[in-house]
Amino acid sequence: MHHHDHGCGKRGRFFFMAGRGGGFGPFGPGFRGPRGGGRGGDGFRAGRLLGDGDLRLIALLLIEETPRHGYDIIKALEERSSGVYSPSPGVVYPTLTFLEEAGYASSTTEGSKKVFSITEAGKAHLSENRAAVDAVLDQLERYGRKMARAREWFDWHDEGEGPDRKERAMPExxxxxxxxxxxxxxxxxxxxxxxxxxxxxxxxxxxxxxxxxxxxxxx
Known part of the structure; x- marks a missing residue:
């Protein structure tokens, strides 16, 4: 069986938790939150919502809630981000494979779908990083709500459009x-x-x- 090294050498990258481009800390540079490797503030940008390590942790959280296949995870992230973030299958399925190879998830086949569940090792790892995953999910959800509000006002081409536009005056x-x-x-x-x-x-x-x-x- 292939074993992954989840540690961090003196100058190496924190393999499991590093975001895109490497980096140290619980998220790496893909996350710019309180403990991330970049600038503070809300941090999320539309083009780069989650680093690789962020997505692995969130996927682990989602399969802790209930066993899921890849499409379930995509839909769950769409819902939590108010439709702003929808990772591609080409990102989600390698993430789930990584979690399984790392011993954090196990899978069973139901029909044509591979369903993933969290293991005891995965629960322990998630528990160690609970504050981190809660923080990144909170930012994802807040960013989604913010973008949904922006779409509400700006996606309509005419002021007469929209479900309740007549009842609502647009602020100056x-x-x-x-x-x-x-x-x-x-x-x-x-x-x-x-x-x-x-x-x-x-x-x-x-x-x-x-x-x-x-x-x-x-x-």
Whole structure:
């Protein structure tokens, strides 16, 4: 049987818990929460919600709740993130295989599906990292709620659309945000058709604005 080394050498990466790109701490750089390897604040970004180690821990938590197959885990993460995060099968199934090879999960075949359950070793490992997995799940859920609220206001193209739009007045601040978004879309369309120099200038302006906004919400 193949055995994994879950320890951490003096200069090695913490194999099981490191996020994408390696790193130390319970999550590695894929997680920028209180004990993660990056910046503080809410931390999550749409393009990179979870590092590899984060997903392994969350999958372990989900199969502790009830035995699951890969699609169950995908749907559970969609629900907990308000539809913002839906990992691909190409990410989830290798994660489950890793947990099984590490001795943290076991599997049985039901029909054409492989169903995973947590083992005693998995329960012990999850218990040791309970605060970490609770923190990353909390951030995932908060990020999902935040993005769901944003979609509620910004995904409708006309103010008359939406389930209860007539009963709800759009706050002035959100009106301004919607107008800025409209103008930004127009500018982005022009940048796509512009020459290389203008496009580079536009990118520099957008990058500065993005960095300023990120700094604002990290304060």
């Amino acid at each position: 601040g959100l009106r301004r945000l919607k107008e800025v978004r409209r103008r930004l879309r127009g500018s982005l369309a022009e940048a796509l058709d512009a020459g290389p120099e203008k496009r580079e200038e536009a990118l520099a302006i957008l990058e500065q604005a993005a960095e300023a906004l990120e700094a604002l919400f990290r304060r």
